[in-house]
Amino acid sequence: MVRIFFFLFLWCTQCIAQNYSFIPKEFTEIKDKDFFKIASSDTLKLVKVYLEKFFVNESKKQFYIVYKELSEIERKQQAIEQKVEITNxxxxxxxxxxxxxxxxxxxxxxxxxxxxxxxxxxxxxxxxxxxxxxxxxxxxxxxxxxxxxxxxxxxxxxxxxxxxxxxxxxxxxxxxxxxxxxxxxxxxxxxxxxxxxxxxxxxxxxxxxxxxxxxxxxxxxxxxxxxxxxxx
The missing domain is CATH 3.40.30.10 (Glutaredoxin)
Structure with a gap:
C-alpha cells in the first residue's frame, strides 16, 4: 500500500486537529480496527496523548492519519474505554x-x-x-x-x-x-x-x-x- 503522510502527520507531536477540510473528498473515515488491517507496522505510532482519525481512499490504496491532542479528561476517559474494549x-x-x-x-x-x-x-x-x-x-x-x-x-x-x-x-x-x-x-x-x-x-x-x-x-x-x- 502507498503511504501518504502530509505535514499534519509529520507534526503530529505538536498539532491539534479540529477539522478535516484538507482531506480530499474521495477519502472516507474508517475505524481504527479496519486501519490496522491495511497499515504496515512502521505506521502504527499509537500514543496515549493523541486520538487518531483514519481516512482511506480505497481506489488508490492511500490513507491519511490525523492526530488530535487530547485533554487530561479525554485521556482518562480513553484509558477507561480502552480497558473495557480490551477486556471485551x-x-x-x-x-x-x-x-x-x-x-x-x-x-x-x-x-x-x-x-x-x-x-x-x-x-x-x-x-x-x-x-x-x-x-x-x-x-x-x-x-x-x-x-x-x-x-x-x-x-x-x-x-x-x-x-x-x-x-x-x-x-x-x-x-x-x-x-x-x-x-x-x-x-x-x-x-x-x-x-x-x-x-x-x-x-x-x-x-x-x-x-x-x-x-x-x-x-x-x-x-x-x-x-x-x-x-x-
Whole structure:
C-alpha cells in the first residue's frame, strides 16, 4: 500500500486537529480496527496523548492519519474505554485471566526462533512497546532492573514490538533494553489484543495468562516483580 503522510502527520507531536477540510473528498473515515488491517507496522505510532482519525481512499490504496491532542479528561476517559474494549475482546476470544495459552511462535532480533515448547518450564514476561512511545521508553530502566534481579531464574523477558529489527538496533545503541527484543511482531500483538502501550502480560509455567493492567495500576513495577515471584 502507498503511504501518504502530509505535514499534519509529520507534526503530529505538536498539532491539534479540529477539522478535516484538507482531506480530499474521495477519502472516507474508517475505524481504527479496519486501519490496522491495511497499515504496515512502521505506521502504527499509537500514543496515549493523541486520538487518531483514519481516512482511506480505497481506489488508490492511500490513507491519511490525523492526530488530535487530547485533554487530561479525554485521556482518562480513553484509558477507561480502552480497558473495557480490551477486556471485551479478550473475553470474546477466550484470552482471559487464567486461560491457557495454546501457541506462541516468534523470532528475536538475532534470528533465534522460540516456541511455547522451547520455553517450557519458564515464566514468560511479555512487554508490548515501541521505540517512539514515551511511556514505554520511560519504564525501560525499571524493567531492566527487574530483568537483572531475575536473570538467574527461570524467567524469560520479551520486548515485543511492531518496530523493525533495524530500528531496534539503532534504539538500543542509545537506550539499552535488556529484554529479548522481538521485532516485526504484529502477529503477537494481535494475538493478545494489545491496543494500548506499554502493556505487560505474564505467562506462568503452566502456560496460564496473567494480565497486568497498565492503565489503572500505579505501582506497576512492584506488581510485575511480585507476580514473577509468585509463579516461579
Amino acid at each position: 475482546n479478550r473475553k470474546k476470544y477466550k484470552l482471559q485471566e487464567g486461560t491457557v495459552l495454546k501457541e506462541l511462535n516468534f523470532k528475536d532480533n538475532n534470528g533465534n526462533s522460540f516456541t511455547l515448547d522451547s520455553l517450557k518450564g519458564k515464566v514468560i514476561v511479555l512487554n508490548f512497546w515501541f521505540t517512539t512511545c514515551r511511556p514505554c521508553v520511560e519504564e525501560i530502566p525499571d524493567l531492566n532492573r527487574i530483568q537483572e534481579k531475575f536473570k538467574e531464574k527461570e524467567v524469560v523477558f520479551l520486548a515485543v514490538t511492531f518496530d523493525s529489527k533495524k530500528k531496534l538496533e539503532e534504539f538500543v545503541k542509545k537506550k539499552p533494553f535488556n529484554f529479548t527484543l522481538v521485532p516485526d511482531s504484529m502477529k503477537i500483538i494481535r494475538q493478545f489484543y494489545v491496543n494500548s502501550y506499554p502493556t505487560t502480560i505474564l505467562i506462568d509455567k503452566d502456560r496460564k495468562i496473567h494480565l497486568i493492567d497498565d492503565l489503572l495500576v500505579f505501582d506497576l513495577m512492584n506488581k510485575i516483580e511480585k507476580m514473577i515471584k509468585n509463579y516461579l
